[in-house]
Amino acid sequence: MAMQAARRTNVRLPPEVNRILYVRNLPYKITTEELYDIFGKYGAIRQIRIGTGAETKGTAFVIYEDIFDAKNACEHLSGFNVCNRYLVVLYYQPTKMNKAQDREKKKQQLDDVKKKYGVETPDRK
Numbered sequence: 001m002a003m004q005a006a007r008r009t010n011v012r013l014p015p016e017v018n019r020i021l022y023v024r025n026l027p028y029k030i031t032t033e034e035l036y037d038i039f040g041k042y043g044a045i046r047q048i049r050i051g052t053g054a055e056t057k058g059t060a061f062v063i064y065e066d067i068f069d070a071k072n073a074c075e076h077l078s079g080f081n082v083c084n085r086y087l088v089v090l091y092y093q094p095t096k097m098n099k100a101q102d103r104e105k106k107k108q109q110l111d112d113v114k115k116k117y118g119v120e121t122p123d124r125k
Contacts, residue, residue: 011068019046019070020092021062026050027083028057035060042076043069061092 021039035048044065051059064070070091078089114120 013067013071016091016093017067017071017074018091019064019067021064021070021074022090022092023060023062023077024058024088024090025085026058026060026087027085030082035062038077038080038082039064039073042073 023035026035030050032048032050035050036045039045039048039062042064045062046065047061047063049061049063051057062070062073064073074089074091077087080087080089
């Protein structure tokens with residue numbers, strides 16, 4: 001174990017690697033316990049959050065205690081088959097998620113201004 005810890009101190013991880021994994025394409029009926037069984041094989045888990053809303057169904061966040069356990073899980077579980085669905089496991093990147101939310105908010109503001117002033121624009125396809 002000491003040798004493994006010593007080896008880890010010399011490793012440089014890519015900047016996107018972190019302890020939080022974002023999991024997509026989950027079966028809607030999967031339970032937290034089932035996720036702990038699948039992801040727990042790669043290390044100690046601090047928390048799992050399963051999406052329950054219309055926009056977040058089929059997704060989850062898995063937070064590991066150790067960044068190397070998260071890296072190992074991401075490498076091994078991306079593409080893992082659960083109930084005939086292949087998991088998409090990514091590192092959580094808050095900047096990318098915030099950009100999508102900001103884009104949606106700006107679109108809503110633009111739509112509100114257009115409605116207020118009666119501006120119609122043709123739909124673009």
